[in-house]
Amino acid sequence: MGVMRPELIMKSVIPVIMAGIIGIYGLVVAMVLKGKVTSASQGYTLNNGFAHLAAGLTCGLCGLGAGYAIGIVGDAGVRGTAQQPRLFVGMILILIFSEVLGLYGMIVALILGTS
Structure with missing residues (x-):
């Protein structure tokens, strides 16, 4: 795509x-x-350990889901944008919502980790 349409490299x-x-x-x-x-x-209890484990798993699994969604949408969106440039806005919106999944995981993990 970069050879045929070099103006789409930054969008890709x-x-x-x-x-x-x-x-x-x-x-x-x-x-x-x-x-x-x-x-x-120094007072590190089993409860703290499980809370930190849950925080790590929460962030990791939400990141896994967000990364998977970004990968699928990004691949299809870049290929579609090369064919029809109007698809770019829709791709960006879906990518933003996919990114928010990872952000929610980080917020929950920080709440679990600091409590």
């Missing part, structure tokens, strides 16, 4: 950037949880 990179942002959400949660983990002698 948007799903890749949005997928990278999902990875940053996981990194943020990991850094927050890393600061909360202490030794058992």
